[in-house]
Each structure stands twice: as C-alpha cells, then as structure tokens.
Amino acid sequence: MRKFKKYQKNLAKEGITQEQQEKLFNAKVLVMGAGSLGSNVIMNLAALGVGQIKIIDGEIIQETDFNRQLIHKYKNIGRAKVMSAKDWIQEFNPDIKVELDKTKLHELNYFNTIENYDIIVDCFDTNEAKYMLNEIAIRHNKILVHGGVRGFRGQVTTIIPNRTGCLSCAIQKPRFFKDEEFAVLSPVASVISSLQAQEVFKLITGEGELLLNKIQVFDGLKSEFKILNFAKNALCETCSNPLGF
Numbered sequence: 453m454r455k456f457k458k459y460q461k462n463l464a465k466e467g468i469t470q471e472q473q474e475k476l477f478n479a480k481v482l483v484m485g486a487g488s489l490g491s492n493v494i495m496n497l498a499a500l501g502v503g504q505i506k507i508i509d510g511e512i513i514q515e516t517d518f519n520r521q522l523i524h525k526y527k528n529i530g531r532a533k534v535m536s537a538k539d540w541i542q543e544f545n546p547d548i549k550v551e552l553d554k555t556k557l558h559e560l561n562y563f564n565t566i567e568n569y570d571i572i573v574d575c576f577d578t579n580e581a582k583y584m585l586n587e588i589a590i591r592h593n594k595i596l597v598h599g600g601v602r603g604f605r606g607q608v609t610t611i612i613p614n615r616t617g618c619l620s621c622a623i624q625k626p627r628f629f630k631d632e633e634f635a636v637l638s639p640v641a642s643v644i645s646s647l648q649a650q651e652v653f654k655l656i657t658g659e660g661e662l663l664l665n666k667i668q669v670f671d672g673l674k675s676e677f678k679i680l681n682f683a684k685n686a687l688c689e690t691c692s693n694p695l696g697f
C-alpha cells in the first residue's frame with residue numbers, strides 16, 4: 453500500500469509488523485521542549501512514522517543553541533522553536549499532523565496542553581521543569597518518558613502512574629533548585645533522546661521491554677551503559693500521594 457512505502461525499512465526483515473506500523477500512524481505523542489533532547493526525539497518520532505506530534509516550547513532560537521539543537525537552522529535565530537520544529541517535520545514528512553503550543557508550561561495552564569495525549573516525552577532542560585512535569589503526569593495519569601543530560605552523562609526511564617515509581621522515586625527531588633548551568637554536548641544528548649524515542653516506540657507497539665522501575669544511565673566518556681533498578685517509594689510525596697491529601 454502507498455502509505456507504507458516510506459516505512460519499507462521499518463517493515464523489512466527483523467523490523468516491525470504492518471499492524472505495529474499502523475499503531476505508530478495512529479499514535480499521538482507530546483514532546484515537552486524543542487531544544488537539545490526535543491530536536492532528536494522529534495526527528496526520530498517523525499522517522500518512525502508517529503502520526504501526530506505536539507510540541508511545547510516557549511523559547512525562541514538563539515545563537516547559543518547551535519552546539520546541540522539539531523532541528524533548528526541558523527537563519528531562524530529569533531524565531532519560535534516550535535515553528536522551526538514544525539517546519540522541519542513538514543519538510544521531512546508532510547503526512548504527520550503537528551500541533552504547537554508556545555506557552556511556557558506552568559502549574560496553572562497545563563491541563564489543556566496534555567489532555568488529548570497519553571504519552572509525554574520530557575525534553576525539558578531544567579530540573580525544576582522536569583519535577584513539575586513529573587507531578588503533572590502522575591496527577592493526570594499520563595505516561596512520562598524521562599530523559600536528562602548533564603555534561604557527558606545522561607539517563608532515561610519510563611514512568612507509568614500507579615505501576616512504577618516516579619522521577620522523585622528514581623532521583624530524589626532536591627529541596628531547592630539551584631540556578632546552575634551545566635554543559636550539554638550533542639552526542640550525549642543524541643544518545644539519550646534516541647533512547648527516549650525507543651521507549652516511545654516500545655510503548656506504542658508493545659514490542660520489547662520498557663525501562664520500568666529501571667533507569668538507564670549513559671556515560672559518554674567511558675562509552676558505558678548501566679541499568680539501575682529503583683522501586684516506588686512508599687513515602688514519595690508525588691506518586692504515593694498524588695492528590696496531595
């Protein structure tokens with residue numbers, strides 16, 4: 453069939469079934485952040501054939517983004533990142549439906565943003581935003597694919613409310629968020645975001661083993677992957693008491 457032509461290499465030997473490709477066509481994924489992780493997550497989801505992608509990012513493109521944010525073009529400095537990301541997707545694959553939101557996510561405005569999406573990919577760049585998103589996802593029963601990078605290291609885990617521990621269970625939430633700027637290097641961000649896209653693929657198709665109650669840690673200098681197990685913490689303020697009672 454014509455619509456499968458682009459995905460011939462997904463469907464070849466040792467790949468996926470036509471039914472799984474249909475699931476990818478019919479899937480809707482929300483990507484929070486169109487920066488270093490978001491760029492590569494968006495590119496991978498588009499290439500897999502995910503049918504609908506919503507992108508949230510309140511920032512504009514700056515010169516300092518060009519060591520890692522692969523989806524943007526230098527000529528578009530000053531343009532909203534969400535617009536630039538949409539352009540990339542439409543040039544790559546015009547069949548993909550793209551939704552955008554330029555508002556900065558905060559506690560009060562998230563509901564309309566997330567309500568039609570069951571899978572959220574955390575591509576935010578600050579701990580404060582990541583822990584806020586973790587709380588929102590748990591409260592509204594949304595699956596969250598977390599990814600984070602710092603220097604040459606990064607980590608990925610998949611959080612399913614009521615089934616796994618949350619981000620605070622895996623990595624204790626700091627009492628205060630310091631205003632520190634850490635390096636982000638493109639190869640490390642690309643590895644982590646590719647792993648996030650792989651988790652989304654597994655969630656949609658049902659293929660393979662998800663990183664549930666497991667956090668995959670990557671060290672780019674040692675070329676080393678480790679998987680660390682964690683458990684839901686009965687005292688976790690986020691996932692053991694999501695309604696705040």
Ligand SMILES: [Zn+2]
Pocket residue numbers: 617618619620621622684685688689690691692
């Ligand atoms: Zn928790």
